[in-house]
Amino acid sequence: MQSRMDRGFQRYQKEYEDKALEVLRSGWYILGREDEAFEEEFASYVGTRYAAGVASGLDALWLAFRVLGIGKGDEVIVQGNTYIASVMGITINDATPVFVEPNAYYEIDEEQIEEKITPRTKAVLVVHLYGQPAKMSRIREICDRHHLKLVEDCAQSHGACFDGKMTGSFGDIGCFSFYPSKNLGAFGDAGAITTDDPELARLIKIYRNYGSEKRYYNMVVGANSRLDEMQAGLLRVKLRHMQEITQERRELAKRYEDGIQNPLFMKPKVMEHTEPVWHQYVIRVPELRDELKAYLEEKNIMTIIHYPIPPHLSEAYRYLNIQEGALPVTEKYAKEVLSLPIYTGMTYKEQDEVMDALNRFHR
Numbered sequence: 001m002q003s004r005m006d007r008g009f010q011r012y013q014k015e016y017e018d019k020a021l022e023v024l025r026s027g028w029y030i031l032g033r034e035d036e037a038f039e040e041e042f043a044s045y046v047g048t049r050y051a052a053g054v055a056s057g058l059d060a061l062w063l064a065f066r067v068l069g070i071g072k073g074d075e076v077i078v079q080g081n082t083y084i085a086s087v088m089g090i091t092i093n094d095a096t097p098v099f100v101e102p103n104a105y106y107e108i109d110e111e112q113i114e115e116k117i118t119p120r121t122k123a124v125l126v127v128h129l130y131g132q133p134a135k136m137s138r139i140r141e142i143c144d145r146h147h148l149k150l151v152e153d154c155a156q157s158h159g160a161c162f163d164g165k166m167t168g169s170f171g172d173i174g175c176f177s178f179y180p181s182k183n184l185g186a187f188g189d190a191g192a193i194t195t196d197d198p199e200l201a202r203l204i205k206i207y208r209n210y211g212s213e214k215r216y217y218n219m220v221v222g223a224n225s226r227l228d229e230m231q232a233g234l235l236r237v238k239l240r241h242m243q244e245i246t247q248e249r250r251e252l253a254k255r256y257e258d259g260i261q262n263p264l265f266m267k268p269k270v271m272e273h274t275e276p277v278w279h280q281y282v283i284r285v286p287e288l289r290d291e292l293k294a295y296l297e298e299k300n301i302m303t304i305i306h307y308p309i310p311p312h313l314s315e316a317y318r319y320l321n322i323q324e325g326a327l328p329v330t331e332k333y334a335k336e337v338l339s340l341p342i343y344t345g346m347t348y349k350e351q352d353e354v355m356d357a358l359n360r361f362h363r
């Protein structure tokens with residue numbers, strides 16, 4: 001059993017196919033009516049004034065720092081246990097990531113942010129990892145007090161709320177990925193930013209299209225990071241069903257919470273004031289994690305490690321010169337985490353098989 005993205009397609013198949021045909025027949029394929037409608041609907045869903053479609057989550061991240069004017073010599077605070085794209089969004093702009101350890105909820109430890117602030121710090125990048133929101137009330141307060149920009153990486157947190165407010169609406173800019181396996185996944189690469197600032201929204205739209213607002217007049221050296229009409233149209237279809245898609249994941253998470261009864265694992269905890277969306281259901285296995293993974297695989301149950309190598313130890317970031325041991329909590333999590341199968345259309349029977357296998361596992 002592995003993540004079955006076809007189940008999510010099949011559930012709304014007719015709507016997707018109708019939309020795909022409509023786009024094919026429209027004669028317009030990049031940045032058009034579907035994109036504009038999606039931006040409006042997505043902004044309204046997240047609770048921001050603006051959204052702008054881009055080509056991927058990574059593009060949303062690096063373009064966000066670019067339009068905020070963050071670059072060489074600037075530092076951005078980010079949690080150590082994230083997907084490497086979060087960090088690349090910073091370093092593509094020649095800015096320097098400064099890592100903070102995660103808390104017991106796998107989110108940035110908000111109480112360790114202030115000690116990392118230097119005169120060069122320009123922003124905090126919060127990653128709502130696994131679909132669990134970070135402690136946004138405290139983080140917003142820290143950013144305001146120190147005049148730092150706040151950027152949110154919401155690639156795993158579409159629809160997740162802190163104090164009833166959606167992730168992506170707390171920061172100066174929210175960055176979303178619609179990679180197919182994400183909760184709001186497209187059928188190819190896609191991404192978006194959200195913001196309340198009309199100037200930032202305008203700048204993103206300029207940068208994503210070769211730096212031009214008016215055709216063939218180029219203001220800045222931009223990128224080709226446009227959202228195509230097919231993805232925008234299909235995302236509009238899926239967005240209409242997000243409540244159901246999210247509810248289903250919450251039910252599956254609840255069943256895992258109730259059904260997993262093995263003292264060898266730690267189940268995820270939910271922070272007060274938050275409503276996670278369970279992009280991943282991540283358990284921690286302090287001992288025998290790799291043995292458990294192999295044991296499950298033998299039973300045809302596929303699990304994933306998010307992520308086995310923390311960014312600061314990856315080859316790509318050797319130049320940062322951060323030694324092993326520098327982020328003990330981050331490094332410990334990398335050795336202990338295991339993501340269980342959870343996806344749209346997962347049946348209770350399939351989930352019971354996973355839980356059964358987990359509960360039978362022993363030393």
Ligand SMILES: *Cc1c(COP(=O)(O)O)cnc(C)c1O
Pocket residue numbers: 056057058059082083085086127153155156177178179189190191
């Ligand atoms: C998926 C992901 C990204 C990157 O998104 P892409 O669309 O693949 O570029 C960034 N950050 C996090 C936390 C992600 O999970």
